[in-house]
Amino acid sequence: MGEAIVITSGKGGVGKTTTSANIGTALALQGKKVCLVDTDIGLRNLDVVMGLENRIIYDLVDVVEGRCKIHQALVKDKRFEDLLYLLPAAQTVDKSAVKPEQMHKLINELKQDYDYIIIDCPAGIEQGFQNAIAGADRAIVVTTPEVSAVRDADRIIGLLEKAKTIEAPKLVINRIRNHMMKSGDMLDVDEITTHLSIELIGIVADDEEVIKASNHGEPIALNPNSKASIAYRNIARRILGESIPLQPLEDKNKSVFGKIKQFFGVR
Amino acid sequence: MKKRQNVTIKGTKDGIVLHLDDSCSYYELKKELDEKLSENQRSQAEHQLTHVKVDVGNRYLTDAQLEEIKNLIRQKKNLVVEKIESNVVTRAEVDKLKAENEVVTVASIIRSGQVLEVPGDLLLIGDVNPGGTVIAGGNIFIMGSLKGIAHAGVFGNDQAVITASSMQPSQLRISDCLNRAPDNAQNNEKREMECAYIDDNHQIIVDRLQVLINLRPNLTSLEGGH
Numbered sequence A: 001m002g003e004a005i006v007i008t009s010g011k012g013g014v015g016k017t018t019t020s021a022n023i024g025t026a027l028a029l030q031g032k033k034v035c036l037v038d039t040d041i042g043l044r045n046l047d048v049v050m051g052l053e054n055r056i057i058y059d060l061v062d063v064v065e066g067r068c069k070i071h072q073a074l075v076k077d078k079r080f081e082d083l084l085y086l087l088p089a090a091q092t093v094d095k096s097a098v099k100p101e102q103m104h105k106l107i108n109e110l111k112q113d114y115d116y117i118i119i120d121c122p123a124g125i126e127q128g129f130q131n132a133i134a135g136a137d138r139a140i141v142v143t144t145p146e147v148s149a150v151r152d153a154d155r156i157i158g159l160l161e162k163a164k165t166i167e168a169p170k171l172v173i174n175r176i177r178n179h180m181m182k183s184g185d186m187l188d189v190d191e192i193t194t195h196l197s198i199e200l201i202g203i204v205a206d207d208e209e210v211i212k213a214s215n216h217g218e219p220i221a222l223n224p225n226s227k228a229s230i231a232y233r234n235i236a237r238r239i240l241g242e243s244i245p246l247q248p249l250e251d252k253n254k255s256v257f258g259k260i261k262q263f264f265g266v267r
Numbered sequence B: 001m002k003k004r005q006n007v008t009i010k011g012t013k014d015g016i017v018l019h020l021d022d023s024c025s026y027y028e029l030k031k032e033l034d035e036k037l038s039e040n041q042r043s044q045a046e047h048q049l050t051h052v053k054v055d056v057g058n059r060y061l062t063d064a065q066l067e068e069i070k071n072l073i074r075q076k077k078n079l080v081v082e083k084i085e086s087n088v089v090t091r092a093e094v095d096k097l098k099a100e101n102e103v104v105t106v107a108s109i110i111r112s113g114q115v116l117e118v119p120g121d122l123l124l125i126g127d128v129n130p131g132g133t134v135i136a137g138g139n140i141f142i143m144g145s146l147k148g149i150a151h152a153g154v155f156g157n158d159q160a161v162i163t164a165s166s167m168q169p170s171q172l173r174i175s176d177c178l179n180r181a182p183d184n185a186q187n188n189e190k191r192e193m194e195c196a197y198i199d200d201n202h203q204i205i206v207d208r209l210q211v212l213i214n215l216r217p218n219l220t221s222l223e224g225g226h
Helices: A016-029 A046-050 A060-064 A100-113 A127-134 A147-162 A178-183 A189-196 A208-215 A227-239 A256-263 B026-043 B063-074 B091-101 B209-215
Strands: A003-008 A034-038 A084-087 A116-120 A138-143 A170-176 A199-205 B007-012 B015-020 B050-055 B079-085 B103-107 B115-118 B121-125 B133-136 B140-146 B149-152 B162-167 B171-174 B177-180 B192-198 B204-208
Touching (some): A016 A034, A016 A046, A016 A116, A016 A138, A016 A170, A016 A227, A046 A084, A100 A127, A116 A127, A127 A147, A170 A189, A199 A227, B007 B026, B015 B026, B026 B063, B063 B079, B115 B121, B140 B149, B149 B162, B171 B192, B171 B204, B177 B204
Parallel strands (some): A003 A116, A034 A116, A138 A170, B015 B050, B050 B079, B103 B121, B133 B149
Antiparallel strands (some): B007 B015, B162 B192, B171 B177
């Protein structure tokens, strides 16, 4: 019996879909059988980020309404041998097409066959959110170091805590710009974690490679050289229960000048 | 056999007290009260209002009955009921009274969009985050940081206070007073162990916690010396 993890944030555009795609990919790289579920009905993106858009035949609403079997709707990721699947959202209807009870049933069925179900939640706190959390056992809240994103994350954590069936949510801080955090123009990691007072499960630096990879339909987690990729892989390993220290935010590929500065202890 | 008196009138140093017996029926009581007050009428020449207290002993009177008794006495021109005393209260009244005087302890973080409301005093072990609200009929004591809204004395208690280990509220409300954080707040200064109260000018003042010892001595509920 697998576990269902919902990736949520409240605010839009903080990187829920990217995080879902990469955590799913990273878990598959660890040899786990993973199913990604896109619950952003009407505004589906996860298939695009995963590069699986062209293979969609049936979608989540087709399954819920009994037009097809679950396994018919699942899109297999060819980059993995039978480890990574995607259940795409419908694009032609909206969020009210599915009820929380139906989602709960669907996720429970998927849990029989997969180690991890990663549920990509839509922005907002309305029906789409209620659907997404209906079948979840755990939750990961994604935020960025912006006051508005943190405010929404706080609201979402409150709602998740009220849903008694979900474990205490974990936090991912996304799109960190180290130089801004250092100069105090952005909330820093400690400030955010103290404010939200939930466990931090990963920090991801703002990286142009992430956007490039998403546009090519290849999650960054597949590229072992990127910092963001390592961050996502570390999150996956922490989900699996390993204890891994947070990656330092400093840029490793410093210029020669930077190395000299470091040598002399100049900041 | 001499009939027992159901209504006795006594003059005390605080004024006239009407003792109404609590073992007879309400109907009998009413009748006798009417008679007693009517025969008393003659001696009252001057038209000065006299205040009376009514003691109904262990009888429970409904609001309608209370009104009836009051009216009955008021009809005797110069008698005004100042107060009706009864040894009996209903369970609902007791529960309400108890709730209003109770300190409710909550261990939680009040997050954006959440509202915590208690009828009496609130002791919060945790924070109030921006966008979160705590409301209490009495005082609010926050062991963590207050970054959201706190409303003390919500039923109109001007004596209510708000305390917090870290005071950075977006709004403070006590009774019908309101105070908000300045728009260009530089949150650099530490605002630790502070309290908010309403001063003589009906303004909310934020000050060191210790000033409450003199300003609100009633906060001490410990009885006897220490």
